Amino acid sequence: MSISDAIVRANDIPAVAALLANKNAQIREETLDQVIEKAEEIGEPGEPMHEPLACRSGLSKRALRRIAGFVASSVLHILQERHDLDEETAKEITDKDKDRMEDDERNKETNEALERAKKLHEKDMINDKGLAKAIAAEDREMVTHALALQTMMPLDVVKRIMASGNGKSITALNWKAGLCMRTVVKLQRQICAVSQKNLLLARDGIGYPMTEGEMSWYLDFFDD
Numbered sequence: 001m002s003i004s005d006a007i008v009r010a011n012d013i014p015a016v017a018a019l020l021a022n023k024n025a026q027i028r029e030e031t032l033d034q035v036i037e038k039a040e041e042i043g044e045p046g047e048p049m050h051e052p053l054a055c056r057s058g059l060s061k062r063a064l065r066r067i068a069g070f071v072a073s074s075v076l077h078i079l080q081e082r083h084d085l086d087e088e089t090a091k092e093i094t095d096k097d098k099d100r101m102e103d104d105e106r107n108k109e110t111n112e113a114l115e116r117a118k119k120l121h122e123k124d125m126i127n128d129k130g131l132a133k134a135i136a137a138e139d140r141e142m143v144t145h146a147l148a149l150q151t152m153m154p155l156d157v158v159k160r161i162m163a164s165g166n167g168k169s170i171t172a173l174n175w176k177a178g179l180c181m182r183t184v185v186k187l188q189r190q191i192c193a194v195s196q197k198n199l200l201l202a203r204d205g206i207g208y209p210m211t212e213g214e215m216s217w218y219l220d221f222f223d224d
Contacts, residue, residue, distance in 0.1 A: 002028070013049060016035060020049060032056070032063060036053065036067060040069070047072075050072070050075045051074075051075055054078040054079050057084075064089055065092055065093075067079065068093045073104060076096060080094060109141060116145075117142050121146065128179055128182075130146075131183065135191060138190050140162070143187065144159060153173075157223055160222055161173045161219075161222050163192075165195065166194075168215075170188055170194065170200075171208065176215070180206070181206060181208050181209075182202060
């Protein structure tokens with residue numbers, strides 16, 4: 001067994017990163033494949049290996065494409081600057097970089113929306129007044145997180161209800177959150193884009209148009 005194989009087999013991440021960074025170290029393609037697989041498998045703990053992997057010379061097209069599939073945008077930029085990329089591989093890496101930046105931006109927006117929702121929740125302000133500005137601004141992410149916190153329902157369930165286009169289900173969710181029906185009508189229109197056909201209006205201008213039993217049924221339907 002070579003020294004390189006022994007270092008990789010020992011699963012010592014800093015040692016493997018140093019080995020990859022050593023331009024004079026001889027590493028078999030099979031061993032490099034094992035390193036790439038491990039770096040992808042363990043996620044963030046394997047990040048110290050990402051940059052030296054991207055800088056390693058002699059990588060196959062398959063290896064380059066695989067690395068591009070899990071490294072951060074900063075490392076994708078390093079891959080893009082390599083001089084040994086063929087046109088097809090370069091385009092694929094560029095496309096992945098674009099997708100990654102878009103994902104990073106979406107994650108940033110989601111995290112910021114969650115923080116805003118948490119602040120409202122801590123102040124016990126997830127109510128008609130507290131959500132008025134977010135609804136007017138059509139801040140769907142913030143409202144979704146706020147409703148999940150207020151109802152204590154799983155976020156994925158709340159997202160499915162909000163995206164359903166079903167006025168009855170959306171009304172039931174907001175009933176559980178303690179909002180008045182006038183706010184729910186605004187939310188259906190401005191946040192959930194419910195069609196006029198499926199829009200649920202207030203009874204007598206202020207009341208919920210369904211019984212509590214009906215609304216509980218709609219919530220159970222989605223929760224199941």
